[in-house]
Amino acid sequence: NAGVMQNPRHLVRRRGQEARLRCSPMKGHSHVYWYRQLPEEGLKFMVYLQKENIIDESGMPKERFSAEFPKEGPSILRIQQVVRGDSAAYFCASSLLPGQGAREQYFGPGTRLTVT
Amino acid sequence: TQLLEQSPQFLSIQEGENLTVYCNSSSVFSSLQWYRQEPGEGPVLLVTVVTGGEVKKLKRLTFQFGDARKDSSLHITAAQPGDTGLYLCAGEGGTSYGKLTFGQGTILTVHP
Numbered sequence: 001n002a003g004v005m006q007n008p009r010h011l012v013r014r015r016g017q018e019a020r021l022r023c024s025p026m027k028g029h030s031h032v033y034w035y036r037q038l039p040e041e042g043l044k045f046m047v048y049l050q051k052e053n054i055i056d057e058s059g060m061p062k063e064r065f066s067a068e069f070p071k072e073g074p075s076i077l078r079i080q081q082v083v084r085g086d087s088a089a090y091f092c093a094s095s096l097l098p099g100q101g102a103r104e105q106y107f108g109p110g111t112r113l114t115v116t
Numbered sequence: 117t118q119l120l121e122q123s124p125q126f127l128s129i130q131e132g133e134n135l136t137v138y139c140n141s142s143s144v145f146s147s148l149q150w151y152r153q154e155p156g157e158g159p160v161l162l163v164t165v166v167t168g169g170e171v172k173k174l175k176r177l178t179f180q181f182g183d184a185r186k187d188s189s190l191h192i193t194a195a196q197p198g199d200t201g202l203y204l205c206a207g208e209g210g211t212s213y214g215k216l217t218f219g220q221g222t223i224l225t226v227h228p
Contacts, residue, residue, distance in 0.1 A: 004158075033215060043159070043204065045215040056215055091158050093216075103208060104149065105216060107158035 004108035012114045021077040021111045025094030032075045037089040082115045118143040122219025137190040137222045139205035146209020148188045153202040195226045
C-alpha cells in the first residue's frame with residue numbers, strides 16, 4: 001500500500017516566483033491536511049481539505065497562500081510571490097473519513113522549499 | 117488557542133537507560149497521537165490514545181493518556197541508539213476538529 005506521496009521533495013524558487021506543492025493521499029483517504037515546519041519551530045497546521053471543499057483554513061496566511069483538493073488528482077498547496085520567510089518544510093497528511101474515535105493522520109515525506 | 121507543552125526539549129542519555137517525555141495542555145483533546153520524525157523525513161505515527169487513562173505498549177515504548185485527556189507521556193525502557201530521533205506529540209479534537217496541534221518536540225539522543 002502506497003503511503004502519502006508528495007512532490008517535489010525539494011523545490012528552489014527565487015523571490016517573487018510561484019511554488020506549487022503536490023500531495024497524493026493514501027489510498028482510500030479523502031481528507032488532506034497541510035502543515036508547515038519552519039526551522040527551529042514545530043509543525044503548524046495550515047489547512048484541512050476534503051474533496052472539493054476547504055474544511056478549515058485557519059492556519060493559512062491570508063495572502064499569497066491557497067490550497068485545493070479537486071475531485072480528481074492530488075491536493076495542491078500554492079504559494080504566490082514567494083518570500084524568504086516561506087522557506088520551510090511543508091508536510092501533507094491524510095486520514096480516513098472522520099467519525100467517531102481517532103482520526104489518525106499519516107504524513108508524507110514533505111517538500112523542502114528554499115527561497116533564494 | 118490550544119497549546120501542547122512538550123518536555124524536555126532535549127534528552128541525551130546512555131544506552132540502557134530509561135526515559136520519559138511529557139506532553140501537557142490546559143485543553144481537552146479527543147485523541148492524542150505520538151510521532152517520530154527522522155531528519156529529512158515526515159513524522160511517522162507511533163500510536164494513538166483515545167480514552168482517558170488509556171495505556172498502550174509498543175515493545176519498549178509505553179504511552180499513557182491522562183484521565184482528563186489533557187496530558188500524555190511516552191516512556192522508553194532500556195533505550196537503544198536506534199531510538200534516537202525527534203519525538204512529537206499531537207492533540208486532535210476539542211475545539212480544533214480535524215487539525216492536529218503539535219508539541220515542540222523532544223530530540224532524543226541515545227549514546228552507545
